Amino acid sequence: MDNTFEIELVNDNEYAVRSEAEGQSVESLFRTDPGFLESIGLAEADGKRVVEETARFLAEHQPVIDFPPLIDLEDIAAAYDDYPQQLRNRLGKE
Template sequence: MEAQFEVEALIEHEYLVRAQAEGEVIESRFRVDPGALEQLELEGADERQVVRQTAVFLAAHQPVIDFPPMLDLADVIASYDDYPEQLRLQLAAESD
C-alpha cells in the first residue's frame, strides 16, 4: 500500500511531512530551496505539491520510517539521478 502523506507549511520554503508507517506517525521536515526548484526546472511550481511528490518518490526508494528528520531537496537531487525526471512526470500526471 502506498503511503499517504500530509504536507503542512511551516515557514517559507519549509514543510512538515507526516505519514503512517509501521504503526507510528513519521514526521520529516522538507526544505525547498528556490535554487533547487530552478535546478529542477520547476520555478513557480506549487512547493507543497513538489514536497508531496518528493515524499512519494522517496517512499518508492526507501522505507518511510527511514526518512531523515530534515531533508533538503538539493540532497535528493544529488542522491537520485532519476529524481528530476520522475518528479516532473509525477507532477504532470497529478495535474491531468
C-alpha cells in the same frame, strides 16, 4: 506501497510531512530551495505538490520509517540521478 502524507507549510520553503509507518507516526521537515527548483525547471511549481511528490518518490526508494528528520531536495537529487526528471513527470511539467 500506498503511503498517505499530510503536508503542512511551516515556514518559507519548509514543509512538515507526516505519515504512519509500522504503527508509528513519522514526521520529517522537507526544505525546498527556490534556486534548486529553478535549476530543474520547476520554479513556478506549487511547493506543497513538489513536497508531496518528493515524499512519494522517496517512499518508493526507502521505508517511510527511515525518512531522516530533515530532508533537502538537493540531497535527494544527489542520491537519485533520476529524481529531477521523475519530479517533472509527476508534476506534469514534461
